[in-house]
Amino acid sequence: MGKSLVEKIWDAHVVKTIDGGPSVLYIDRHFIHEVTSPQAFAGLRKRGLPVFRPKQIVATADHNVPTILQHLPIKEELSRQQVDKLVSNCKEFGIELYGLGHPYQGIVHVIGPELGVTQPGMTIVCGDSHTSTHGAFGTIAFGIGTSEVEMVMATQCVLQSKPKLMRINVDGELNPGVLSKDIILYIISKLSASGATGYFVEYAGSTIRGLTMEARMTICNMSIEMGARGGLIAPDEVTFKYLEGREFSPKGKDWDAAVAKWKELYSDQDAKFDSEINIKAEDIQPMITYGTNPGMGIGVDQSIPAEQEITEKEKAGFLKSLQYMGLQAGQPIKGQKVDYVFIGSCTNSRIEDLRLVAGFVRGKKKASNVEVWVVPGSKQVEKAAQEEGIDKIFEEAGFQLRQPGCSACLGMNEDKIPAGKYCISTSNRNFEGRQGPNARTLLASPLTAALAAITGKVEDVREYFN
Template identity: 75%
Template sequence: MGKTLVEKIWDAHVVKRDEGYPDILYIDTHFIHEVTSPQAFDGLRKRGLPVFRPAQTIATADHNVPTLNQHLPIQETLSRYQVDMLTKNCAEFGVELYGLGHPFQGIVHVIGPELGITLPGATIVCGDSHTSTHGAFGAIAFGIGTSQVEQVLATQCLLQQPPKTMRITVDGMLGPGVSAKDIILYIIAKISAAGGTGYFIEYAGSTIRSLSMESRMTICNMSIEMGARGGLIAPDETTFEYIKGREFAPKGAGWDKALAQWNTLYSDSDAVFDAELTFDAADIEPMITYGTNPGMGIGISQFVPSTNSQELSERPSYQKALNYMGIEDDSALLGKEIDYVFIGSCTNSRMEDLRAVADFVKGRQKAPNVIAWIVPGSKQIEQQAIAEGLDQVFEAAGFQLREPGCSACLGMNEDKIPAGKYCVSTSNRNFEGRQGPNSRTFLASPLTAAAAAITGRITDVRSLLTENTYA
């Protein structure tokens, strides 16, 4: 019997396997940031252990960093302390750090791919749930807890049970205004925020194959939002073309050797998945969430499902979510006024996202009642955006281009959404208080978020598209 892509990569990295015990899994690349690493380094220090293979650990500061005036000391005490501790720990243990001021600094799941560190066939971990982003390159990538961060620092290995596998196939052409973010929000809405629990998901089909690497990263990024352990896409020419020539990608004979191995990374035709799902791209319209988990999503033209349509046991929590969001049963979201727009996060902060938004807002002006932030995923993206003149487009439209960081994806830095305010966000989570205490979040694509900023309310972006606008 053939193997799935997950099985091929997993089995190639098993150091030891004994019946009844977790596998000892070798980890190729370990990313760390300032939030989940301090206790791990303290654990090493207390046990007198070094970082076993420091060249395979890469650090950056992203969660707690401000996105304005990064040349100045961080104002928030806890944020400053965490970033300072990362700097100290990396210096002490010999770990490469792309901290504030470094030209490679940025969101951990953005810089790995853009620097050519993320490679097909690798095992990749980070103390961050959205490590699944790197799976877009045909890698097994997943988030780990702080104790596991220490385990990898000390041994370059993890104890892990082999995962179940699921294949999600999406075929057909996407309609105008529909992007990768809409695809993944649609899938999560269909199978729920728990529908992928315990699985590694392989995304396949003609729709997936037609996507750019930036779009593939968006899809794999949100695999965790359906409960999956991770998500991945088999590498192909699109993948190889993206990697070639990047800072740390293989070069010369090393490239040829790597490419030969990468071309073996696919699920065999007779491979058996534990679950299979299929969707038609033609059924997907611009999506938006209405509740407090990413599975509570609808097409932009649809109505919020009624509480009575939910399972009896789920009705209290469903009604609680609607109450928190200030939304009623069977209501439309179209036309609802909003206060903030956030375009950024490890889900949608790449050049493709910024270019799409700039193309859409050029010659337009944001609504006066909306504050619109655009936060690039890395210093390299920020500099590229400026080189292409996107900063001027954003400024003319009333959008603020800030400096790189996780920003308003989560309330761990200065970029918080005020209590009670509505934000249309391109981030990955809409939990209660995720973007700030009592803030209220609608998840959407960059285009849908940009349309809301222009009109001041939730809008079907298709109504604003022209022949010359990105779709």
């Protein structure tokens, strides 16, 4: 019987399988940041252990960094302590750090691909749930806890149970104004925030193959939001073209050998999946969330479900979510006012996202009642935006182009949405308090967010294209 892509990569990295238990899985790349690494380093220090293979670790500061005045000391004490601790830990254990001021600094799931550190066929882990982003390159990539971060530092391996397999096929042509963010929000709305629990998801189909690498990363990034362990896409010519010539990609004969190997990374025709789902691209419209988990999503021209449409089991959570959001069952989402727009995060902060937004808002002005933050995912994205004049377009539109970091994706740094305010966000989570205490988050694509920045409310971007 043939193998799936996940099985091919998994089997090539199993060191040992424990009878009736998990496998010891070898890890090719380990990304670390300032939030989930301090305890792991402390554990090594307590046990007198070195980092086993420091050259296979990539470190950066992203979650707690400010996105303005990065050359000054960090104001928030806890954030400053965590970033400082990362600096000292990396120095002590011999790990290269792309910290503040470094030309490669940025969000961990943005810099790995853009530097060519992320490559097909790898196993990749990080103490961050959105590590699944790297699966866009045909990798097994998943988030791990702090104790597992220590385990990988000490052994370059992690204990992991083999996941179930799901394939989601998306075929057909997308409607104008529909982006990869809409694809994944649509999928999650159909499966729910727990519908892929226990699975590793392979995304396939003509629609997926037609996407750019940056668009594929957006889809894989949010696999965790439907409960999946991770998500991946088979590498192809789009992947190879993206990686060629990047800083840490193979060069010369090594490149030719790598591509030949990468071309074997696909699911065989007779591979078996535990679950298979088929989606028509033409059924997907610009999406937006209305609740407090990413599965609570609807098309922008639809209404929030009526109370009678919700099962008794889900009703209490549904009503609690709407109360937090200040919205009503059955209410149309179109026309809902917006106070903030956040374009950034490891989901949508790449140069392709910024180019798309800039092209849309060129010559326009933001609504007077909206504050707009555009936060590039890395110093390289920031540099490209400046070289291409995107920064000037944003400035003229009244958008604030900030410096790289996780920013308002999560209420862990200085970029917080005030209580009670509505924020259309291109990030990946809309949990209660995710963007700040009592902040209200509506997840959407960069185009839908850009339109809201101009109009001050939720609107249908398809009307612009038509």
